[in-house]
Amino acid sequence: MADLLETLDLTSYAALGDSFTEGLNDPAPDGSYVGWADRLALLLAERLPPGGFRYANFAVRGRLLYQIAAEQVPQVRRLQPDLVTFCAGGNDILRPGSDPDEVAERFERAVVQLTESAGKVLICTGFDTRGVPLLRHLRGKIATYNVHLRAIADRNDCAVADLWSLRTMQSRQAWSEDRLHLSPEGHQRVALLAARALGLPTEADPAEPWPAEAVRSDAEVRRENLLWARDYLLPWVGRRLRGESSGDHVAAKRPELLPL
Numbered sequence: 001m002a003d004l005l006e007t008l009d010l011t012s013y014a015a016l017g018d019s020f021t022e023g024l025n026d027p028a029p030d031g032s033y034v035g036w037a038d039r040l041a042l043l044l045a046e047r048l049p050p051g052g053f054r055y056a057n058f059a060v061r062g063r064l065l066y067q068i069a070a071e072q073v074p075q076v077r078r079l080q081p082d083l084v085t086f087c088a089g090g091n092d093i094l095r096p097g098s099d100p101d102e103v104a105e106r107f108e109r110a111v112v113q114l115t116e117s118a119g120k121v122l123i124c125t126g127f128d129t130r131g132v133p134l135l136r137h138l139r140g141k142i143a144t145y146n147v148h149l150r151a152i153a154d155r156n157d158c159a160v161a162d163l164w165s166l167r168t169m170q171s172r173q174a175w176s177e178d179r180l181h182l183s184p185e186g187h188q189r190v191a192l193l194a195a196r197a198l199g200l201p202t203e204a205d206p207a208e209p210w211p212a213e214a215v216r217s218d219a220e221v222r223r224e225n226l227l228w229a230r231d232y233l234l235p236w237v238g239r240r241l242r243g244e245s246s247g248d249h250v251a252a253k254r255p256e257l258l259p260l
Contacts, residue, residue, distance in 0.1 A: 010119065012054040012081040012257050013041055016072040017088045019061035019246070020124075022253065025176035026187040032253060036182070037085060039191035043200060044083075045260040054257040056081070062247030065089050065103060069110045072252075077117040079257050084114050085194065087124035087161075093141050100141050104148030111156050122159040122197060124190075125149050131170040132179055134233065161194040166206060173210045178232040185210075 015021050015037035023035015037057055045053035056079060058072040068088045076084055088110075092103045114121050126142040126149075129135035146164055153160045163169060166189065174186035182190065192206040216224075239246065 010044065010082045011048065011052060012079070013044060013083040013085070014056040014076045014079055014081040014118075014257065015041075015059055015085045016057075016068060016076055017059040017086065018063045018068070018091055019059070019181060020090065021057065021059035021085065021087055022061050023059075023187060024061055025178065025181040026184045034184070034187065036187040036190035036194065039188055040085070040194045041260060043191060043195045043202065044198075047200075051259040053260050054081075055254065055260050056257045057254040058252040060247045060250050060252055062091065062245035062250075063088075065092050065106050065110070069106065069113075073110050073113055075252075075255065077113060080117050081257060082119040083122065083198070084118040084120070085122045085124070086111065086114055089145060090126060093126065093138060093145055094135075098141070100145040100148065104145060104152065107149070108152045108156070111152055111158065115156050115158070120159060120198075121156070122161060122194060123149055123153055124161045124194070125164045127169055128164045131172075132175070134179060159197045161190065161197045163190065163193070166190075166193055168207055168210060171210050173213065177228070179228060180232070180236070 017037075021035065021037045023033035023038060026034045026036075028034050037059065038055075041053070041055040041057075045055070047053075056076075058075055060072075063071070065088050089103045089107050092098050092106075093100060111121060111123070125146040129139050129142060143164070150160065152158070168174060168189055169186065174182060174189065176183045176186075188204075189206040192202045192204055195202050196206070
């Protein structure tokens with residue numbers, strides 16, 4: 001993969017997916033979200049003269065894989081970008097009773113369509129959730145899904161950003177207060193990992209250890225957990241029970257290939 005950027009005339013990039021790729025909890029000054037995909041686009045654009053690189057981002061929070069395949073994949077195929085990043089299926093895996101084998105089959109059908117229209121497709125594995133209390137019970141399902149993703153990448157010649165193996169993602173510092181979405185620093189680590197998966201050298205290392213954290217007392221941890229349950233867990237459960245999505249009435253933030 002080291003010579004990918006040399007062998008491809010990579011001047012355009014389209015991202016699709018859910019809240020992870022939309023960039024939730026990596027806020028921009030104007031109130032929108034930045035996220036790892038925007039950060040990756042900037043890293044790729046630095047290789048070219050100003051205006052020489054175009055970028056689109058179709059990702060919308062809360063989207064399930066069938067919605068991404070129906071709404072976003074056709075848009076990306078229309079644009080025929082040099083690079084596509086396709087990271088999806090996480091919201092499906094979160095759902096009780098979901099089958100990672102079936103999710104992977106739907107994922108590969110979308111990958112096949114994307115590879116027909118893009119110069120290169122990069123996919124992401126799921127995170128190792130052993131450090132996330134709300135999601136720890138899903139670790140086995142995510143691992144199974146990841147095995148499928150690796151095989152899909154091999155069959156379809158996709159680049160892979162291996163988030164499961166990136167140990168720095170298991171730190172609290174990689175995650176925002178809601179414990180479901182990355183912090184700005186976490187998004188930056190993913191952008192660096194994706195850049196390296198594409199063969200782009202980066203000065204910063206996504207695996208560099210985080211600065212030491214202050215030791216918290218048991219009382220502080222309990223208080224944080226209670227506040228988190230009130231502010232994030234209960235609203236999240238409530239939306240699921242009502243059949244609502246955080247992405248209802250949200251549109252893609254950058255639905256055309258525009259110069260950076």
